Amino acid sequence: MNRVVFREVEGRSGSYYALLGGIAVVLLAGLGAAFYIELHGQYVTGMSNQVPWGIPHVFAIFLIVAASGALNVASVGSVFGRIIYKPMARLSGLLAFALMAGGLAILVLDLGRPDRLIVAMTHYNFKSVFVWNINFYMVFFAVIAAYLWAMMDWRLDRYAKPIGFFAFVWRLALTTCTGWVFGLIVARQAWDAAVMAPMFIIMSFAYGTAFFILVLLAAYGWTGRPLGDAVVRRLKNLLAIFVCAALYFTAVQHLTNAYATEHHGVTRFILFEGGVYTAVFWLGQVLLGAVFPLFLLWYPAMAGSRQAIGFACLFVLLGGLSQMYVTIVGGLAYPLILFPGMEVSSSFLDGQVASYVPSLAEILLGIGGIAIAMFMVALVVKFLRVLPLSLADEVADPHHRNPAAKSEEGAEDVAQTPQAA
Amino acid sequence: MTKDRSSGDPSGIDRSRRHVLKAATAIAAVTLAPGWQLIAAAEAKAPGEPVTDKNRWGILVDTTKMDKATCDVAVDACNSEHGLTKSGHPGQDPQWIRRLDIRDPQTGAAHSLPMMCQHCQYPPCADVCPTGASFRRIDGIVLVDKHICIGCRYCMLACPYKARSFAYRDIEDPKPHSPRGRGTVQSCTMCVHRVDVGGIPACVEACNDVAPGSMIFGDLKDPESEIAKRVSEVVVKRVRADLGTDPGVLYLGV
Secondary structure, eight states: OOOOOBOOOOOOSHHHHHHHHHHHHHHHHHHHHHHHHHHHOGGGSSOOSSOOSOHHHHHHHHHHHHHHHHTHHHHHHHTSOOGGGGGGHHHHHHHHHHHHHHHHHHHHHTSSOGGGHHHHHHOOOTTOHHHHHHHHHHHHHHHHHHHHHHHHOGGGHHHHHHHHHHHHHHHHHHHHHHHHHHHTOTTOTTTOOTTHHHHHHHHHHHHHHHHHHHHHHHHHHHHTOOBOHHHHHHHHHHHHHHHHHHHHHHHHHHHHHHHSGGGHHHHHIIIIIOTHHHHIIIIIIIIIIIIHHHHHHHOGGGTTOHHHHHHHHHHHHHHHHHHHIIIIIIHHHSOOOSSTTSEEEOTTOTTSOOOOOOOHHHHHHHHHHHHHHHHHHHHHHHHSOOSBSOBOHHHHOTTOOOHHHHHHHOHHHHHHOGGGO | OHHHHHHSOHHHHHHHHHHHHHHHHHHHHHHHHHHHHHHHHTTOOOTTOOOOTTOOEEEEEEGGGOOHHHHHHHHHHHHHHHTOOOOSOTTTSOOSEEEEEEEOTTTOOEEEEEEEOOOOSSOHHHHHOSSSOEEEOTTSOEEEOTTTOOOOOHHHHHOTTOOOEEOOSOOSSOOTTSOOOTTSEEOOOTTHHHHTTTOOOHHHHHHHHHSTTSEEEEETTOTTSHHHHHHHHSOOBOTTGGGTOOOSEEEEOO
């Protein structure tokens, strides 16, 4: 195994500036949308008193959850000592930082009074799970920054492992709290469940890893730096395991609800009668977001195809957005049960499934959050040594044996790893 | 510092201070006493006087004395008292109190009742509020401090009674006693501006004009109050009692 050399990307080509410019346009569109909503009032959104959290929260919480998961690669390297992941730890940390920043930006810009951010930073109700989250996010930024520093400064190298371990524990706690944002809300039939916290953790693994693989493929594809199959194959398998685990938790959540008569209503709503929410669940979250990516990742004829892996990641992310949509908007659209067993109606739309049609501004704000994250990553890799010059098998893979040695050992080994030749 | 203090005349300084304090106390007593007496005569809380946990304000809704029209009277009174207007977008319009029509699908029995903030002893909205803007006053009234509400709307998700509205638009014709602001959350204040000067909520007042006894407002902790006597005689319903929020709004006949 050769020494891993980190180097900034050159970032002088027209295509690099085109990439930055393209992301900046989306980012500015998002900021413009936020300004438009702020200028006119939230009535220009599709939100209502029945569905007060909409598309911006779907994107924000999706990014925050993905941020936690994007740290997987660094954790597997630092905490679990898998050497092959270590060269990618810097990108993993940077992406986690950037996704968190993108998610939080949406969250803040979607506030009714974003100008009162300072109030949110100075008035704390420590019983609020929201406050727990805010504090977890702030420390998350600090820990990731310290982690990156320790990894990039050889004098602090010995601190990288303990900081990495702390970051690992911290982001598990963080995503537990993010799951609790919903799991602790006893009022809502769709949310009030302990499974929300671990389910969010496992989903964060899937979304974060998908984001990471996409960024890795893009970065190495566009810069022309070598990216070996050993790295990609491991990440691909990791992603597949996480997607399966997320599916398992989803199944457990709905099967548990399907057993208890009290929850039959909400289960029937999500799984069968919820219209757009049922469609988004089965088509978006399950079929396109999990089953199809697993097919792309596992189908032998496509095994190892970078394109198939890239598409699989995109669909996992689409599944993540679908899952957040079903969880957040679907959970809010299902009516509150004020008088169990009774039919209720009112001018405030009690007893009815609420409708929510997102406005363009909300969608732009949400996508703008992703743009913030991608802009940060694209910019930072130009100025900091985040990406290894090569992640070719002979550099990254500790078990790599050079082809010459393999051919000496016999034709069988070479056949098993034809890409090494 | 220590040296300066010991070198002066401490007894002289103390005496002069004492004179000043005595004079200030006397002036304050003379100035404030008549005001206190007036307020005591009106059986209301003095401006600036803190609320105490000696009271727990509550409302008993007797649905057997209520019909749809009575509920609508309560809704109209609230809208008028607090300047709540309609924008043509029902989903976004604030409703601090609404008429809830409920029907038992097995028997066909139907009721109508007013539903508003239940002024819980353990309000989930206040639990989840990140800044503490949603809070429960010690006398049981749950309010939103519009100055520190950041408009995150998490309280709206947590409220089991759908009692909260978000100000999606600029407030036209705001009432000085009922502060609201675009981008913040609002809900029934139990007409705290009336209660604090010895009055009763607008909805209760209006309902009792058309259906006496349909809504009783009072101090649940005062055994001599009408509401406390009534709830000690009859079994009342607390909406979603299973959640343990211990509402201050109680229902009879459902």
